[in-house]
Amino acid sequence: MTPVRIARLLGSALALSGLAACAQLQPPQASPAARTPPPQAAQAPKAPQAAQAPQASSAPQASSSPQAQSTSPAQMTPPAPAPAFEPSVGQAGKDVVWVPTPQVLVDKMLDMAKVTPNDYVIDLGSGDGRTVMTAVRRGARALGIEYNPDMVALAQRNAARDGLTGRAEFMKADLFQADLSRATVITMFLLPDINVRLRPTLLKLKPGTRIVSNTFTMGDWTPDETATLDAAAGCSSSWCTALLWIVPARVEGTHQVSQGELRLTQTYQALSGTLRRDGRVIPVSGKVLGEDVLLDAGGQALRGRVQGGRLELR
Numbered sequence: 564m565t566p567v568r569i570a571r572l573l574g575s576a577l578a579l580s581g582l583a584a585c586a587q588l589q590p591p592q593a594s595p596a597a598r599t600p601p602p603q604a605a606q607a608p609k610a611p612q613a614a615q616a617p618q619a620s621s622a623p624q625a626s627s628s629p630q631a632q633s634t635s636p637a638q639m640t641p642p643a644p645a646p647a648f649e650p651s652v653g654q655a656g657k658d659v660v661w662v663p664t665p666q667v668l669v670d671k672m673l674d675m676a677k678v679t680p681n682d683y684v685i686d687l688g689s690g691d692g693r694t695v696m697t698a699v700r701r702g703a704r705a706l707g708i709e710y711n712p713d714m715v716a717l718a719q720r721n722a723a724r725d726g727l728t729g730r731a732e733f734m735k736a737d738l739f740q741a742d743l744s745r746a747t748v749i750t751m752f753l754l755p756d757i758n759v760r761l762r763p764t765l766l767k768l769k770p771g772t773r774i775v776s777n778t779f780t781m782g783d784w785t786p787d788e789t790a791t792l793d794a795a796a797g798c799s800s801s802w803c804t805a806l807l808w809i810v811p812a813r814v815e816g817t818h819q820v821s822q823g824e825l826r827l828t829q830t831y832q833a834l835s836g837t838l839r840r841d842g843r844v845i846p847v848s849g850k851v852l853g854e855d856v857l858l859d860a861g862g863q864a865l866r867g868r869v870q871g872g873r874l875e876l877r
């Protein structure tokens with residue numbers, strides 16, 4: 564299945580779930596055929612109901628009723644516990660359905676983000692917990708934010724099974740409402756429109772925070788790095804591209820640097836402007852990666868760093 568086909572499927576399943584914001588998330592070109600609900604998506608809303616089924620409250624009623632007292636021991640056997648929740652690919656989610664990232668791409672995304680034990684990783688829409696658990700195996704602390712409580716419970720079970728409870732945390736929350744300020748790395752596999760809605764929040768994170776997305780872009784904020792895995796690298800699904808953004812420090816404005824007067828304009832991480840030196844005006848272009856500034860001033864490479872709002876160049 565192609566990424567476009569799957570994106571349509573994600574959008575159409577969402578539209579059929581009747582949830583808010585579907586107009587924004589549904590790809591405009593979705594064909595009627597693409598609107599056919601995947602069987603899993605149609606079944607998915609039943610899962611939370613199953614979890615809330617009044618089994619616990621009906622059992623005491625049965626044992627205290629006259630009928631229960633006259634029931635034979637065989638008939639008094641407590642009902643079998645509800646089967647454990649089993650996720651199905653394509654099941655409805657609040658804003659996007661669940662499709663797991665191939666493990667090899669999870670690994671690639673965390674490689675690109677250069678995750679270390681110093682990091683605090685937040686996965687937005689954490690599904691079965693695989694990205695959080697992989698980050699924790701690299702020594703990081705990690706939090707999964709997931710709206711579906713059954714998926715939260717599943718991820719917690721998975722983390723407990725692998726002995727990762729404690730460093731791998733999962734919370735039931737809406738990713739648009741969650742506090743992301745602790746993150747040094749954000750991972751996500753959502754949809755382009757959701758990424759764009761999240762963009763203002765992401766741009767306010769600490770400069771240097773790394774954001775990695777499975778396959779989907781962030782509007783006109785171009786990634787700092789993109790990598791696609793092929794079948795030889797172990798990725799043969801439609802979800803084999805990782806995109807990395809590094810939250811840029813704000814450096815737009817005029818800076819007095821040892822090289823002269825530097826005037827910069829900034830669009831996301833891209834910089835352009837001029838350097839006035841010895842009566843000459845030299846065009847400047849470059850980028851800011853976190854707090855690191857890389858410039859070309861008329862063929863001369865300048866590197867620098869923003870600290871406390873002050874730019875130092877060498």
Ligand SMILES: C[S@@+](CC[C@H](N)C(=O)[O-])C[C@H]1O[C@@H](n2cnc3c(N)ncnc32)[C@H](O)[C@@H]1O
Nearest residue numbers: 656657658659662663664688690710737738752
């Ligand atoms: C495409 S799956 C990705 C799962 C996981 N991050 C991965 O890469 O394997 C998207 C997940 O986001 C969850 N989700 C959808 N809307 C959400 C929202 N508003 N807040 C939190 N989670 C949401 C879905 O339930 C689903 O598990």
